[in-house]
Amino acid sequence: MRYPDGMVNTYTFFAPPQIVFGWGQRSEAGRLAATLGRHAWLLSGSRTLERSGIVDALADSLLAAGVTAKRSSAPAHEPEVADVDDLVNDWRGRGAAMGDCVVAIGGGSTLDLAKAAAALVTNRQGNSVVDYLDGVGRGLTITEPPLPMLAIPTTAGTGTEATKNASISSYAPPFKISLRSDRMVPRMVLVDPELTVSVPRDITAYTGMDAITQLLESLLSKRAAPIPQALCRQGLQLAWPALPRAVQDGGDRPAREAMAHAALLSGMALANSGLGVAHGVAAALGVHCRTPHGLACAVMLPAALRVNRHVRQSELAELSALLLPRTYAAEEDRVAALIDAVESLCREVGIPSRLRDIGVRREQIADLVPSSHGSSLSGNPRDLSDDELRELLESMW
Numbered sequence: 369m370r371y372p373d374g375m376v377n378t379y380t381f382f383a384p385p386q387i388v389f390g391w392g393q394r395s396e397a398g399r400l401a402a403t404l405g406r407h408a409w410l411l412s413g414s415r416t417l418e419r420s421g422i423v424d425a426l427a428d429s430l431l432a433a434g435v436t437a438k439r440s441s442a443p444a445h446e447p448e449v450a451d452v453d454d455l456v457n458d459w460r461g462r463g464a465a466m467g468d469c470v471v472a473i474g475g476g477s478t479l480d481l482a483k484a485a486a487a488l489v490t491n492r493q494g495n496s497v498v499d500y501l502d503g504v505g506r507g508l509t510i511t512e513p514p515l516p517m518l519a520i521p522t523t524a525g526t527g528t529e530a531t532k533n534a535s536i537s538s539y540a541p542p543f544k545i546s547l548r549s550d551r552m553v554p555r556m557v558l559v560d561p562e563l564t565v566s567v568p569r570d571i572t573a574y575t576g577m578d579a580i581t582q583l584l585e586s587l588l589s590k591r592a593a594p595i596p597q598a599l600c601r602q603g604l605q606l607a608w609p610a611l612p613r614a615v616q617d618g619g620d621r622p623a624r625e626a627m628a629h630a631a632l633l634s635g636m637a638l639a640n641s642g643l644g645v646a647h648g649v650a651a652a653l654g655v656h657c658r659t660p661h662g663l664a665c666a667v668m669l670p671a672a673l674r675v676n677r678h679v680r681q682s683e684l685a686e687l688s689a690l691l692l693p694r695t696y697a698a699e700e701d702r703v704a705a706l707i708d709a710v711e712s713l714c715r716e717v718g719i720p721s722r723l724r725d726i727g728v729r730r731e732q733i734a735d736l737v738p739s740s741h742g743s744s745l746s747g748n749p750r751d752l753s754d755d756e757l758r759e760l761l762e763s764m765w
């Protein structure tokens with residue numbers, strides 16, 4: 369991106385203190401966890417990985433390093449208020465205490481559940497995670513350090529292994545809000561792209577588009593900053609060609625490696641720069657229509673780029689030159705080509721373009737508009753009124 373007169377404004381940058389990345393590196397889990405605690409609360413999320421023996425092997429690696437593990441399985445859905453409260457009560461009831469650590473292996477849902485539980489086990493002022501959620505709770509904050517966590521993602525998408533929040537859903541009343549604290553960034557991240565090989569084709573597409581949406585929205589965000597923007601450009605250069613290949617052939621090692629790395633970078637970027645309208649609406653689609661998070665982001669992405677194109681023309685034109693083989697003389701043409709290419713990418717990986725094709729009923733748009741006003745929307749490059757949002761969603765229905 370251009371920095372007029374070399375100017376760099378004030379910024380703060382958060383990232384996990386230690387990241388270990390590499391094919392097969394899950395064998396390092398015990399050694400890493402042993403530096404966090406002698407007793408681990410091990411949460412696993414994917415039944416496929418549990419059945420394959422990978423979670424048993426992880427527990428063995430902990431034991432071999434002198435770490436005893438108490439195991440739990442996360443439910444197979446995005447975490448809800450009751451899931452967090454139940455897990456916190458379960459861990460506390462079984463003796464979880466300061467000095468222990470958390471090891472979480474799974475998709476974004478599992479890692480978010482683990483992040484929330486790790487924080488609430490040590491923060492005892494509230495009765496429920498709701499008490500700590502902005503806008504709906506009692507305004508409590510995370511004051512005590514959470515149990516230190518080793519996060520092992522098994523989808524390449526959310527980047528939550530590198531962020532300071534956990535998304536928590538409620539269906540009655542409907543909200544999807546983050547439990548958030550600078551202290552919630554996982555202490556250690558172990559990204560083993562081989563773990564993503566078993567992710568089915570549709571989930572590979574949804575989660576991969578989540579990463580691409582995060583990279584684009586963070587880069588364009590109102591709060592964009594130099595380090596996250598550099599990470600976004602690298603992530604996009606890797607993910608753009610890799611995602612169709614990972615969807616086509618789940619065993620394509622370089623494609624899985626590129627996606628796992630890009631997803632991690634997308635988390636580092638969003639934790640520092642925020643997001644935009646695609647993620648704002650995606651939260652609302654999650655609670656009102658139960659749309660999987662990545663699919664919701666992907667469906668919204670082309671419209672989100674269009675709605676911001678005039679306030680981010682030079683950034684989009686530069687991205688177009690970075691990602692597309694052909695460039696155009698006029699900035700506007702480069703931007704149009706980029707948005708067309710994002711639409712083609714969505715089509716290629718099987719993302720529908722209309723809201724009705726993902727099960728949204730037209731009358732639900734009235735509920736989607738107010739529920740889109742979460743923290744993600746506040747990062748959007750330009751402010752959007754309810755009328756503009758409604759028009760946007762109507763045009764996409």
Ligand code: NAD
Pocket residue numbers: 413414415416417444445446447474475476477478480522523525526527528531532533534535563564565566567568571575578635661662
């Ligand atoms: P997910 O964790 O819900 O997983 C989707 C499905 O894939 C599940 O059925 C899961 O069991 C399965 N799965 C996971 N790993 C697998 C593997 N290796 N092999 C086979 N199946 C596997 O999906 P997700 O997209 O990773 O996470 C979505 C959640 O993450 C949403 O709640 C979203 O809001 C949240 N999120 C959080 C952040 C953050 O910073 N906290 C950022 C983005 C998204």
